[in-house]
Amino acid sequence: MRFVSFLLLLISILLYHYYSTYYSDDMGNETLPILIIGGGLAGLSATVEAATLEPSVKVILVDKEANIGGNSAKATSGINAMTEPGDSLDAFERDTLASGGGLSNPDLVHKLVHESEEALAWLKLQDPTLDLGVVSQCGGHTHPRTHRCPPAPDGRPVPVGFRTITALKDRIAQLSNVQVWTSTRVANIYPEEKRVRLVKEGETLDLDVSAVVLTSGGFAGQTQELQQPEGTKTLLSEYAPQLLNTATTNGPWANGDGVRLGLAAGAATKDMEHIQVHPSGFVDPNNPNSGSKFLAPEALRAYGAVMLNADGHRFADELSRRDVLTKSIFEANSRGRGHLPPDYASCYLVLTEPMIEQFGKATASFYAKKGLFVQCNGLDEVAAYIQVDPTQLKDEFTRYDMHVVERKNDTSVKAAPDAFGKTVFPNPITSDGTYWVGIITPCVHYTMGGLAINSEAAVMSSKTNNPIPGLFAAGEVTSGVHGRNRLAGNSLLECVVYGRTAGRSASLYASEN
Template sequence: NMLKNCKYFVKDSIKWLPFFGWGMWLAGFIFVRRNWTQDQAKIIAAFGKVKRLETPAWIINYVEGSRVTPKKLQESQAFSRERGYPVLRNLLLPRIKGFATCVNEFRGSHIKYVYDFTLGYRHKSKLGQSAPSMVRVHTRSLWPEYEFHVHVRRFAIEDIPRDEIELGHWLRQLWVEKDEFLSGLHDNWAGHIDKQTTWKESSCMTLQHKIVIIIGSGLAGLSAAIEAHNQGNTRVILIEKEDKIGGNSMKATSGINAIEPLTGDSRDAFVQDTLKSGGGLSDESLVAKLVDESRPALDWLIKQSEFETDMPSLDLSVVSRCGGHSFGRTHRCPPQNGRPVPVGWKLIDTLKKRFMSLPDTEVLTNTRVTRLLTKQDKITGVEILNEEGKREIPANAVVLATGGYGGQTGTRLSDGHATLLSEFAPQLVHTATTNGPWANGDGIRLALAVKAGLRDMDQVQLHPTGFIDPNQPTLSTKFLAPEALRAYGGILLNGDGKRFVDELNLRDHVTDKIVHQASKVYHRPESWMHKILPKKYPAAYLVLTDEAVENFGKSTLGFYASKGFFAQVEGIDNLAKDVLGVDKKEIEQTFKEYDSHIESASPDDFGKTVFPCRLLPENPTTYWVALVTPVVHYTMGGLNMNTDAAILRQDNQTVIPGLYGAGEVTGGVHGRNRLAGNSLLECVVFGRTAGRNAAIYSQSS
């Protein structure tokens, strides 16, 4: 006996219509202005009266909020594509807030159900005829001129999700089914309706969607999110504490590694290079997985770009041999139209566009995860904090892709907690870093609260070459001088203008040599180093010839030059006098000795065997010179994981059900020292693994 009292949601302006509007007002219809601040109070007040008096009532809500017109449909479809929502052909995307308020206000009241009506109509003369007007409906019969088909489903309010995000997903999926029904009705309505086959429920309603939450939106997080979605029947929520997607991955410049047969590379060589760099601390099973899936990871990245018709395929055709590598296998992007294409930015841009195009996904930015939720030692969701306050989001599995802890080089975080760097590598708390401040180890702390295990936390990589800004030499955050600068022919000189290391040796070795030189070699009084830096500041000159600059990419190097990092000097005379403060003969002897090993194809005194270009070419050259210093770059330690990217407990090394990790938040792959190009590779390989396995686990949880 509820139907006798119908209350509609209607536009506020309709109440001024003669007869119709007045009647609606007298009947207690709910007039809304589409201003949520005003409408919410009005809706809650109206519902409060209905609940208090237990008035028999139907609350009728046109959830789309407006009539469908071609223009409105196009706008709705564009909005859906932008947000990654389902793109509907016949209906507008439903509005969530009013419906969510309606449902949640009536929980536990005398109003127990939501009825979903889907109405199809056709004019007997042809399909596509306009719907009958309101006046026509109320003044004369529609039959037999119009034929209608009505499909109704009933949902118990208590069975509808409580969380607004989940409720929104439920409602959008319902609209997908309504849209499919109307499309099928339009296509097949030729003479009669087969009531057994016209309505087809999607698998998403008969099989409840599982939820996977990804925390962190760098390369590992995006790889995990896309792969989790690809498993099917999975809703993916990507949570990022910053205001934009990308994380530290955006800053990567050297490239991403993959086995490269064209350079003579092989699986065994790649494995051995990685294990050697790890100094006995790398987990061999993790390294084997990293290498075995390196080429598929590169192919997968390229494939993601091919889904976007408005952008060219991802080009990773530039291959270089970076420090510690036996062969060239580090891939990056060539310049486009004379402009550099930073590989980290390009990978993030590619995967971001791909993820945002997928249905059943959601992105929450400016949102911090404050706690992992558990029940019986299983992960059941997360607690978040953003401008709307603190709330919980249920999930079947969670992937941590929050990065490392090298971005906070002091002793205390803003919340008063000690930095992880001060706990595990206190000798580095005053060293400059290439990391953004967001790399503070918060994901590690989340996992520690659920008894996750750690490994190798004292292993922090100092990259040997961070650019020193001559105008602000002691800044705590510095730009990375990428490995490729040395891979293409850049050399390092000490304060005396002498070489002191194989520039292509492992990062930790080159770093140690720079620090050692600073303790025993004083700056020449006339030198650039002496004028800019404090005494015994660990630094070196990075010197490139025109040939090395061309090899690296002049447009790319121009970016660093525009920041003021490079000085350009013509010829060896000016290099010796104006920059190094040494006698021309000294630097000339150093360069001649270097070039002699190109001719003899023999190792030099530092064990260097690869000499990319001459330092004293036949034609006059410009020398490009920068000051570089070791910087905190990467944290090799992190959460303990297995080859399934599942996070392990501290006490017994068993899996924490529902918790996965990828990228710098985890440990075990790199050991004591990371090879250039392996960080981006790790993000893709273990990000995909974590997302895939999280989705698979969620189906059975």
């Protein structure tokens, strides 16, 4: 009997130290661990920053999924940073504010832009082998500033989101004061009581913490009315019911858990009704009504891809902002004609072989193997595929290429825009070689709204409009940076800039309190 009692006592002690280990500073004072909720790029950035700033404080990163990475691991367009000649901080800031349509917080945008180069350098510091040297100009940008990875030496594609996540995961594995708990769901947070309640391995656990950082993403992953598996109403159905049953590029884990935790703790929210519908999700011809779509990266259009309606005509500036381009696709009204699905708006995306080479043939070939690209030998085959007259299609391409030639012949003079306002023409579209043709449709992609934060990533109270002590947040769970519409590449940048800020703020708060 004594042995059983001793064994139970020993188990209790071990569990206590596993779940609630305190770290002591040089004065013998005990410091509670920092809890970071969400293992995407924002959470990983916060974890590394907090753990390295104060090595004596334990950092616990929890994620409800079996693997960390979240939507960040799926990112393909890149991460923004002002590094190219001719660009400027002012131009980058203007582009971001213009895209936000007057709803962005200027202070948050200023910080995002002015710390962009440092963010890129910090990522490379964590993993010197991380190569973000491919730079393209995406929609809404006045200069090239979106960085991604070149193909591997053997030609395999290197997705920027997955590669960046891998770099930070490897860095975290080197930090002795970090624990990562996967398959762990946070049920409640009580910042003022310095306590959280979570469910780990089927057991409910109350954990004492010094600070909480929410980095759990947005709520664009469940576009049905009811959330699965809980059966409660989705946040999307509450704030943007017009988008119910629209396809999404998100994983189902993006259901707004962090927003709900913040609301329950008294947090303010902002811009919850502003949901970004990305103009280019790939349509799988073998499963056109799938509710989940592969994103057709914006970099495809950055290298000159054109968009055609069912009649084989261009109808928009392919490098417009995402919201503008999405509206244009809906207005093109090409449903159910040719290969285009009858149930929702879509159009054709057409690239030449040189565009594909510049984008990355290995990545494009991956999409082709998935059935998302059809390869056509010459313009006549393109016309036959989309079921239009080849002469008419040739005329359309010739008109486009006139602008390409005009800018190539006289780079010193700003040429007039085309009929759709386009001023950047990366490559000619007329070619005797192979064309790559895909079908794209607008998809729910990103939630601009979320918890209100200040420039130190502190979550603001809905009652006092002051920071909630000990509660911080970063990434898509927050609001204020993107306003009505997010620029391509600013999401990964926000994750690093504000993830680091949140980790730093949480670490300082833990040390001072």
